[in-house]
Amino acid sequence: MMSNKPEHQSWRRRLHEVIFEADTPAGKNFDVALIVAILASVVAVMLESVAAIRTEYGNLLYAIEWGFTILFTIEYGLRLICVRHPTLYARSFFGIVDLLAILPTYISIIIPGAQYLLVIRLLRVLRVFRVLKLVNYLAEADTLMRALRASRRKITVFLFAVMTIVVIIGSLMYFIEGEEHGFTSIPTSIYWAIVTLTTVGYGDILPQTGFGQALASVIMITGYAILAVPTGIVTAELVRLDPSMISSQHCVNCAREGHAADAKFCKFCGESL
Secondary structure: OOOOHHHHHHHHHHHHHHHHOOOOHHHHHHHHHHHHHHHHHHHHHHHHOOHHHHHHHHHHHHHHHHHHHHHHHHHHHHHHHOOOOHHHHHOOHHHHHHHHOOHHHHHOOOOOOHHHHHHHHHHHHHHHHHHOOOHHHHHHHHHHHHHHHHHHHHHHHHHHHHHHHHHHHHHHHHHHHOHHHOOOOHHHHHHHHHHHHOOOOOOOOOOOOHHHHHHHHHHHHHHHHHHHHHHHHHHHHHHHOOOOOEOOOOOOOOOOOOOEOOOOEOOOOOOEO
């Protein structure tokens, strides 16, 4: 008796090429149709949030929302079926995004209003880089992510130093201005220090005394210097990294992408490409 395993593997591979690969006509058409559906679903969610439109077309938009959710649920299931290790894809960036793109509608059954979180589906449009042959941009994106990861310890130390500064400044401002000038507590004063240090300046709380205004001036000037620090840290890491050309090919085993154009094996799981 002949085994059905080769036929099954062939079926899964053909499905994988359509769903994951953008280099074939079928794969490109699938991605284009998917992007159109994503944009249409997000527009429907945004329109449903407008009271006047919701009053007149609420039932229609509700049906459209569920229709797209069921469609994306089926698509998510097919993506899990056509890879050898579904859990690897489910834990990947796009796997998590695909799941989050359908969960809000189901959660809205229990928590009304959760469906508005469906705008996260826009993240799925990142696949347009593969469809439009812009995969070289993914190299720059990968370089940026590697630079951020390499800078995380320095940035963590920097953020800790900034938090220490705003706590001290907030406490000083609470002591200088007091509750009568709107600085009703140290947490409120810390909030003011953060808003001022980041040069946002909402203006909801203002120092009234001379000492308070002098301290605020120092914080404002310091803010410009502090904001440049994380930029310099990441820039230094970017200079060290040289992006390489990558392809749009997905691994049939783990569904990960971001491989070099001349790669023969998946850099994540070792599967032959």
